[in-house]
Amino acid sequence: MTPLAWLVASLAFGLGVIVGALALRRRAKKEVVARMLVPHRTRQIVAALQSGAIVVRRDRRAGYSNHTAAALGLARPDGALHEAVADLAEKAWATGEVVEEDVEVRRGVLGSVSIVHVRLTPIDDELVFAVANDNTEQRAAEATRREFAVNVSHELKTPIGALSLLAETIESASDDPVMVREFAVKMRREARRLTKLIQEIIQISRLQGGESVLDHDQVDVAGVVHEAFEGAALAAEAKRISLVADLRERPHVLGDRDLLVMAVRNLVDNAVSYSDPGARVTASVTCKDDIVSIAVLDQGIGIDAQDQERIFERFYRADPARARDTGGTGLGLSIVKHVALQHGGAVTVWSQPSVGSTFTLSLQRFEESE
Incomplete structure (x- = not known):
């Protein structure tokens, strides 16, 4: 390498060192300023x-x-x-x-x-x-509350409107005893539907609002099924539906007995409502490891796959026309879901159209320590 080349290389190296030093100094100065801005x-x-x-x-x-x-x-x-x-x-x-x-x-x-x-x-x-x-969850909760208020208003309009129309019809046909009796029966049916709707709205509002604090008692699951069957017996007899309890195991769970009875009763009522006359509804209790499963099986119309993901939503009905005929409000399964959540459990569904459905409520088993 010629002396000139060595000189150029040396100058380039020296210039690089100087530039690097200046860059480090500038960065250090920035860090000092940042530390001064935010001690x-x-x-x-x-x-x-x-x-x-x-x-x-x-x-x-x-x-x-x-x-x-x-x-x-x-x-x-x-x-x-x-x-x-x-x-x-x-x-x-x-x-x-x-x-x-x-x-x-x-x-x-x-x-x-x-x-x-x-x-x-x-x-x-x-x-x-x-x-x-x-604020994502807060926004979602506010949207849910608004949607709930809108749905409640819509659902209440139907029976209230029907009662008003029936009352006007009775008034105009007051001199016809046959028509008065016929429309009086319809008014009673709409009144029962309205009462049930209001009761379920109150129940789900309490469950979601956290107002229903659980009394954590030791609950006999078999007793819960028996009580749910007793409540559904009248509707089942009217449709000649057999209620069968498969209770070979009698485990206990820790929770609120009244809420658990309400949840199982809703499952049994649904099974009866959506089953054909003369069918059978079975409730079984099984245990696997530490999980207690209460399964309610029917031989009803079944639920389409696209509806199964939404049936636990409030006011959702897979078959609105059939739900109106059976007096369904669209709140029963949502109540079951929230009762399960309050007990640290879950509810699932298996269903096939024209075959039937099985709803399973899963809860943590409770065993007293010796």
Whole structure:
């Protein structure tokens, strides 16, 4: 290598060293500035917050954020900031006031959407402090309550409207005893349906609202089935349906006896309602490991596969016309589901059209310690 080449190489090497040193110095300076903007003690406090917390810098990056903010998808440890949060910070600086807004955040491989409520408070011209909380479940609960209110209003209109129409018909036909008796029977039927609907609305509201605190007593499962059968016996006799109890095992569970009877009674009532005259409804109790299963089997019309995923929703009816004929409200299976949840259990269904259905209520077995 010629002396000139050596000189050029040496100058290039020296220049690279100088540039690298300057870059390291600039980075160190930035870290010092960041530490000055968000001191160590402040970082410790922010890290301890249960809510997501972010110190937003003027350059639309996070000066510091805690783990919750990262879990919510609003900020990353490297300072990257969700675009919507950066925009809200600009708005807070511009107005000089606290800014609150819900932000949609897509997280995970499937891109599931969360609703995160963010409150941003301007500290000075360089920093904004943001506090974030996940409101996804709250939003869903509010939507469910609104939907429930709409459904209740709709369901109540039907029997109330029918009663009003029947009353007008009786009034206009008051001189015809035969018609009066006929429509009086229909009024009683609609009144019973309205009473049942109101009772079930109250029951499911209590179950969902957490007002029905469980009395955790030791409950004989076989006794629950017997009591449910006694309640359904009249309707079964009217359709000549046999109620068969297969109670070879007599386990116990810990829970509220009245709620469990109500759940099993709803399953038996459904089985009777959707079975043809002369059929059979069977309730069996089995145990496997620590799980008690109460299965109610019918030989009824069955449920289509596309309806099986939704039958535990409130007011959902797989066959609305058939449900009206049987007096169904669309709340019975939803009540069963919530009773099961309150007992730490679950309810499942197997069904095939024209063959029948089997609903299984699974609960934790209780055994007294010696």
